[in-house]
Amino acid sequence: MQHYDFAIVGAGYAGSVLAERLASQSGKKVLVLDKRPHIGGNAYDYYNEDGILIHLYGPHIFHTNSADVFSYLSNFTEWRPYEHRVLASVEGQLLPIPINLDTVNKLYGKNFTSEELADYFKTVGEPVENIKTSEDVVVSQVGRDLYEKFFKNYTKKQWGVYPSELDKSVTSRIPTRTNQDDRYFSDEFQAMPLHGFTKMFEKMVDHPNITLMLSTDFKDVKDSLSYDQLIYTGPVDEYFDHCYGKLPYRSLHFEHKTLNEEWHQPVAVVNYPNDHAYTRITEYKHLTGQEHPTKTSITFEYPQAEGDPYYPVPMPENAELYRKYKQLADQQDNVHFVGRLGTYRYYNMDQVVAQALTLYKKLVGADSLADVA
Ligand code: FAD
Known part of the structure; x- marks a missing residue:
C-alpha cells in the first residue's frame, strides 16, 4: 500500500x-x-x-x-x-444592486445628487441601537421601503428565513452607495x-x-x-x-439552459427579489468574455433546504x-x-x-x- x-x-x-x-x-x-x-x-x-x-x-x-x-x-x-455588475428586477425595472444613486433615482423618479441621497438615507434610515440581524443592517442604512423591495424577499428565498432571523454578516457584505458606482465588488483585484x-x-x-x-x-x-x-x-x-x-447548510438547485440568441440580459447576473421561485439568472458569456454569435448559456438558481451543502x-x-x-x-x-x-x-x-x-x-x-x- x-x-x-x-x-x-x-x-x-x-x-x-x-x-x-x-x-x-x-x-x-x-x-x-x-x-x-x-x-x-x-x-x-x-x-x-x-x-x-x-x-x-x-x-x-x-x-x-x-x-x-x-x-x-x-x-x-x-x-x-x-468587474461584476448586477441588476435587480424591481417593479418592472432593472436597477443596480448594490443600491446606489441610480437605483434610487430610477425607482422613485427622483433626481437626487449624492449629497441629497445621503440626506435622504438619513431621513428614511431607522435608528437601530444594537445592530444584530441582517434586517437591522439594511433598514438602518436605507430604510424600510428599499429593504422590502430589494432585500426582504430575496433573503427569504435564498436562506429560507427572513433577514430579521439571520446574522448581520449576510447583508453587511453588500454596501450602500450614494454615487453611481455600480460594481458589485469594490476589491482591489477583480478578474x-x-x-x-x-x-x-x-x-x-x-x-x-x-x-x-x-x-x-x-x-x-x-x-x-x-x-x-x-x-x-x-x-x-x-x-x-x-x-x-x-449543521444546517443551504443548498441550491441549478437549471442550466442554452438559448438560441446572442445575448439574454444586459449584465452577467439579474436578481429577482420579488418574482419567481428562482433568485437570479446568470449569463456566462458576460463573465468569461467568450463570444458566440447565435447561442448563450444561462443558469437559474433555486434555493432549497436539502441537497449538496453550499452555504x-x-x-x-x-x-x-x-x-x-x-x-x-x-x-x-x-x-x-x-x-x-x-x-x-x-x-x-x-x-x-x-x-x-x-x-x-x-x-x-x-x-x-x-x-x-
Ligand atoms: P468546496 O469548493 O466546497 O470543496 C470541497 C470539496 O470537498 C468538494 O469538491 C466536495 O466534493 C469534497 N468533499 C466533501 N466531502 C467529501 C468526502 N467525504 N469525500 C471526498 N470528497 C469530499 N466565492 C467567491 O469568491 N465569489 C463568488 O462569486 C462565489 N460565488 C458562489 C456561488 C455559489 C452558488 C456558491 C455555492 C459559492 C460561491 N462562492 C463564491 C464561494 C466559493 O464557492 C467557496 O469559497 C469555495 O469554493 C470554497 O472552497 P472549499 O475548498 O472550501 O470548498
Whole structure:
C-alpha cells in the first residue's frame, strides 16, 4: 500500500492549495480525494455541449483585496479583467444592486445628487441601537421601503428565513452607495481566470508528488489509506458522524439552459427579489468574455433546504453548534479542518485560499503569508 505524508479530502480551493504547496514547496507526498468526478470544488467550470464555458455550481466571480492571494493564484493562471455588475428586477425595472444613486433615482423618479441621497438615507434610515440581524443592517442604512423591495424577499428565498432571523454578516457584505458606482465588488483585484477556473486547478495539482483520486468518498476508503496527516475540507459535522446533530447548510438547485440568441440580459447576473421561485439568472458569456454569435448559456438558481451543502447558515444557534464540533476538531491529532465546509464559514474563494495558505504556514512554521504564497 502506498504511504502518503498527507491525505487531503476535497479538491476545491482549500484542498488544492494545500496539496500544491505541500507537494511543490515541501516535497511531501500527497493524496487528494474528492467524491465528485472533477477537481475545483464548487468553482468547477466546463464547456457544455454547445461549447460554452459555464459554472456547474453557479456563478463564481473572483475578487480580493489580498495581494498575496492574487499573486499566489497568478502562478497558475493568466487573468481577464472583469468587474461584476448586477441588476435587480424591481417593479418592472432593472436597477443596480448594490443600491446606489441610480437605483434610487430610477425607482422613485427622483433626481437626487449624492449629497441629497445621503440626506435622504438619513431621513428614511431607522435608528437601530444594537445592530444584530441582517434586517437591522439594511433598514438602518436605507430604510424600510428599499429593504422590502430589494432585500426582504430575496433573503427569504435564498436562506429560507427572513433577514430579521439571520446574522448581520449576510447583508453587511453588500454596501450602500450614494454615487453611481455600480460594481458589485469594490476589491482591489477583480478578474476572472483567462481560461477558466478548472484550467487553473489543473495546473495547481499537476505535480508528480500529488495523486488524485476522484469519484471517491473518504468514508468508503478511509480504513484502507495510509498517511501521516489528514486535511479535511468536507463538512465538519459529517466527519464526526453528526454526533451533535446536523449543521444546517443551504443548498441550491441549478437549471442550466442554452438559448438560441446572442445575448439574454444586459449584465452577467439579474436578481429577482420579488418574482419567481428562482433568485437570479446568470449569463456566462458576460463573465468569461467568450463570444458566440447565435447561442448563450444561462443558469437559474433555486434555493432549497436539502441537497449538496453550499452555504453554512449564519444564525446564532448554528454558530453555537459549530463551536461544539470545533472543540472536537481541535482535539484530533494530525487532522486539520479547513475550507468553507470544514470550518463552517461563509467564505469567498479568496478567503479560503488565504485560510489554506495560513494552515500551510502553520504546518511548515513560516512567519508570514508572503513567505508561503
Ligand atoms: P468546496 O469548493 O466546497 O470543496 C470541497 C470539496 O470537498 C468538494 O469538491 C466536495 O466534493 C469534497 N468533499 C466533501 N466531502 C467529501 C468526502 N467525504 N469525500 C471526498 N470528497 C469530499 N466565492 C467567491 O469568491 N465569489 C463568488 O462569486 C462565489 N460565488 C458562489 C456561488 C455559489 C452558488 C456558491 C455555492 C459559492 C460561491 N462562492 C463564491 C464561494 C466559493 O464557492 C467557496 O469559497 C469555495 O469554493 C470554497 O472552497 P472549499 O475548498 O472550501 O470548498
